[in-house]
Every structure is written in structure tokens, then in C-alpha cells.
Amino acid sequence: MAADDELDSLYWVPPADFTARRTKLAAAAKARGDAGAVKRITAARKPTTAAWIVNRLVLRHEDSKQRLADLGERLRQAHASMDGGQIRELSTEQHGLIGELTRAAFEAADIKSPSPALRDDLAGTLQAAIADSEISARLGRLVKAERWSGFGTFGDAAPVSTAARAATASDQAVRSRPKPATRERPDRDERQRLEKLRAAVTAARSAKAEAEQLLSERQAARAAARLSRDEALAGLRKSERELAGAEARVEEAKRASRAATESLSAAKAQLKQG
DSSP states (O other): OOHHHHHHHHHHSOHHHHHHHHHHHHHHHHHTTOHHHHHHHHHOOOOOHHHHHHHHHHHHSTHHHHHHHHHHHHHHHHHHTTOHHHHHHHHHHHHHHHHHHHHHHHHHTTOSSOOHHHHHHHHHHHHHHHHOHHHHHHTTSOOSOOOOOSOSTTTTSOOOSHHHHHHHHHHHHHHHSOOOTTSOOOOHHHHHHHHHHHHHHHHHHHHHHHHHHHHHHHHHHHHHHHHHHHHHHHHHHHHHHHHHHHHHHHHHHHHHHHHHHHHHHHHHHHHHHO
């Protein structure tokens, strides 16, 4: 078995079996005299549960890693070109892809009822793989859940909204106007200060767009949770009504049973007297 195949089999097994599997593979590599494989295998670190689930996803669905990387590249290009419409379309595609791969990952790991924390770690890792090509490249060998900080390549992008693009165009128009002959050009320090301020504004706008998107997602999740709660409460009230009716019918049946018992006793007594 090649070293890459051995590592695949190592990161496929559940974390509880990782150490024993690593020892077995290292011994096999040593027996065949493959010092390089021994070094790579023994250096492998046991993954957390969330990392193992993502690794299983990638090992079972080989195209998932490329799909995440491709979407990340398209998002970076859309942000770089300040194409708000394309960014919104790709954001929708991103949510769909993360949902699809999250379900596939739990299926690959044979986990029927994941905890909210585990689901969050998994979705966060897939999001980080889209945002960061280095994380995407490590999929299949992850040792812990990843989380994108919100900065970096996407964070450097221009604002998404139409209003932001209009503001940028307005800034450009102002800068392109002829300056009065009496006005002196800013010195080098002033230009650097203005560039830093513009960069700060761009970063703040991007952070605002990300915060608004997160708020929208959290509000949707809250609405879904409320709906689920209301449905559960309605089901509970219905069950309580059914239980109350059943208990009333049981009491009615008990009274009928006692009356029948008394009638039977009276009939037996009359029979003896006759």
C-alpha cells in the first residue's frame, strides 16, 4: 500500500481507532523498509471528531474538495471585481453547497443525530475551506475544526452593495475633478494617510456586509426555531387533550365495570334465593 493510501485509511477510521491504526501502519511500513512512510505515518496527529467527519467526506466524495476550492476562487474573483450581483449569487450557492456537504459528511460518518455544536464546527470548517485555499488543500488530513476569521482575501475585497459601488464611483469622480491651481498637492505622508483611511473604510464596509449577512442567517435560524417550537407546543396541547379524553373514557369504563359487577352480584343473590 502506498503512503498516501495508508494515510487515507488512517484518517478514515474513527478517532477512537486512530492510534492503533497508526501503530499498525507504521509497523508495516518499517517491515518493508520504507523509512519515509514510517516518518509520515508516525507524524500524523489524531483528528477531532469534527475534523474526522470532514476528512471522511473528502475521502468518500473526492469531488467535494475541488468544489469547495472552485467556489472559493470564484468568490475571490467576484469580490476583486466588486460585482455585487455575482457575489450574491455565489453566496447563495455557497449556503447550498455547505448544506449539501454537511449532510453528506454526517452520512459518510454514519452520524444520525449530530449535536448543534458539532454541526456548527462542520459548517464552519467547510466555510473556512471556501474562504482559505490553504485550508482547502488540507482537507482529508485535518486534525481540528477550522474557522475563518472574516479577514484575509475576502476581507480585502471591495464592498458588495450597490450603494457602496456608487460611493466608490463618487469618490473617483471627486478625485478626477481638476484641482484649483492654488491648491498644493498633498505630500507623501498625507497621501499615505489618505490611502490608509480609504483602506479602513473599505474593510469596514466589507465587515458590515458580512455582519448583515450573518444577521440575516441568524434571524432565519431563529424564525425556524420559533416555528419548530410552536409546532411542538401545538402537538403537545393536542396530545394533552387526547390524553384528557382518554382518561375520561377510562373512568367511564371503570364506572360501567363497577355497575356490571354490582348487577352480577345482585343477580347471583336472587338466584340463590329462588
